[in-house]
Amino acid sequence: MIDPEKDLIEKAKTADQTAFGILYDQYNKQIYRFILLKVSHRQTAEDITHQVFLSAWLNIRGYKNQGFPFSTWLYRIARNKIIDFYRTKREIVEIDDETNQKITDYIAIDTAEKANRTWELEHIKKAITSLKPEYQDILIMRFIEDMSIRDIAKIIEKSEGAVKLIQHRAMEQLKNIIHKKG
Amino acid sequence: MNLEQSLRQLKKIVPDEQAMRKSRGIILAHDPYPTPPSWATRIGSLIVENVQIATSIALTSITILLFTSGPSFLEKISPLKFASVDRSAITAEAEAVDIQIKLADLAYNEPERLTPVPALAVLAKKITAVSANETSTTTSSTIPEAFAIESPASVEEALDTLSQ
Numbered sequence: 001m002i003d004p005e006k007d008l009i010e011k012a013k014t015a016d017q018t019a020f021g022i023l024y025d026q027y028n029k030q031i032y033r034f035i036l037l038k039v040s041h042r043q044t045a046e047d048i049t050h051q052v053f054l055s056a057w058l059n060i061r062g063y064k065n066q067g068f069p070f071s072t073w074l075y076r077i078a079r080n081k082i083i084d085f086y087r088t089k090r091e092i093v094e095i096d097d098e099t100n101q102k103i104t105d106y107i108a109i110d111t112a113e114k115a116n117r118t119w120e121l122e123h124i125k126k127a128i129t130s131l132k133p134e135y136q137d138i139l140i141m142r143f144i145e146d147m148s149i150r151d152i153a154k155i156i157e158k159s160e161g162a163v164k165l166i167q168h169r170a171m172e173q174l175k176n177i178i179h180k181k182g
Numbered sequence: 183m184n185l186e187q188s189l190r191q192l193k194k195i196v197p198d199e200q201a202m203r204k205s206r207g208i209i210l211a212h213d214p215y216p217t218p219p220s221w222a223t224r225i226g227s228l229i230v231e232n233v234q235i236a237t238s239i240a241l242t243s244i245t246i247l248l249f250t251s252g253p254s255f256l257e258k259i260s261p262l263k264f265a266s267v268d269r270s271a272i273t274a275e276a277e278a279v280d281i282q283i284k285l286a287d288l289a290y291n292e293p294e295r296l297t298p299v300p301a302l303a304v305l306a307k308k309i310t311a312v313s314a315n316e317t318s319t320t321t322s323s324t325i326p327e328a329f330a331i332e333s334p335a336s337v338e339e340a341l342d343t344l345s346q
Contacts, residue, residue, distance in 0.1 A: 143190060
């Protein structure tokens with residue numbers, strides 16, 4: 001963990017709004033992306049992101065530095081919130097899935113590359129959504145957010161070896177889905 | 183298509199700036215550590231709570247006593263002594279009331295109470311008298327002789343006579 005982040009966390013623990021605000025600005029985009037790719041709905045992703053950071057702010061005193069980035073804690077909260085969401089709002093999600101949002105609803109793509117890129121990204125996003133939740137988590141964190149195996153292992157509470165194995169399987173399954181559909 | 187590169191393209195996903203700004207404001211408006219109430223406030227609330235509990239216990243006790251002990255308990259504990267509920271006064275008043283029974287009426291009613299049969303005998307006599315009169319005046323109508331009975335001594339005799 002970088003020292004400035006440690007300082008910010010310590011300040012946030014004393015209810016320093018500015019310090020937590022900086023942490024929010026630093027991590028809200030990646031947490032939002034993680035959630036959006038799992039729930040496939042912009043408003044829902046915004047709501048869950050809000051809940052994640054609110055929960056983090058209200059429980060910041062209980063945060064213990066274990067040598068991992070602050071984001072690992074946020075990802076763990078996010079995973080739990082997503083599980084809660086699917087557990088309690090299953091019916092609503094099924095309805096939302098029918099009104100599937102396009103990838104262009106939440107990605108700014110240059111006009112020149114729009115046609116090809118839109119199709120490709122839409123294809124990948126759908127393929128990710130069809131994977132097991134654990135595979136989704138690892139692919140998003142590893143290949144979209146460039147997180148280390150060690151940090152991912154901490155978040156999903158598995159060994160680093162298990163994470164590598166799951167990552168391999170997830171990639172293979174994703175390739176198969178894309179080739180089948182492509 | 184390089185899959186890893188394509189996946190990295192998804193990093194372009196960004197949240198709506200306005201929504202995130204609003205969310206940030208709402209989150210930071212929350213107080214993570216609500217200030218605990220002062221000692222004075224705590225003591226005040228403690229007293230209020232205790233008064234409420236004491237009041238409810240007292241009211242419950244009174245209600246139970248009222249139901250179990252009834253008016254005698256009320257009479258004992260009541261600071262007010264009403265004339266209407268003064269037992270000695272009520273007794274004296276009751277004694278003073280003139281409740282002499284008319285013995286004459288009693289004497290008159292007693293024989294009839296003891297021997298109800300004569301009433302039937304009187305009825306039978308009346309019927310006999312009426313039938314005798316009607317027989318003498320109207321020849322077409324015949325009254326059985328059974329009605330012309332001597333005054334029976336008891337109900338059984340009267341009924342026997344009637345059945346005959």
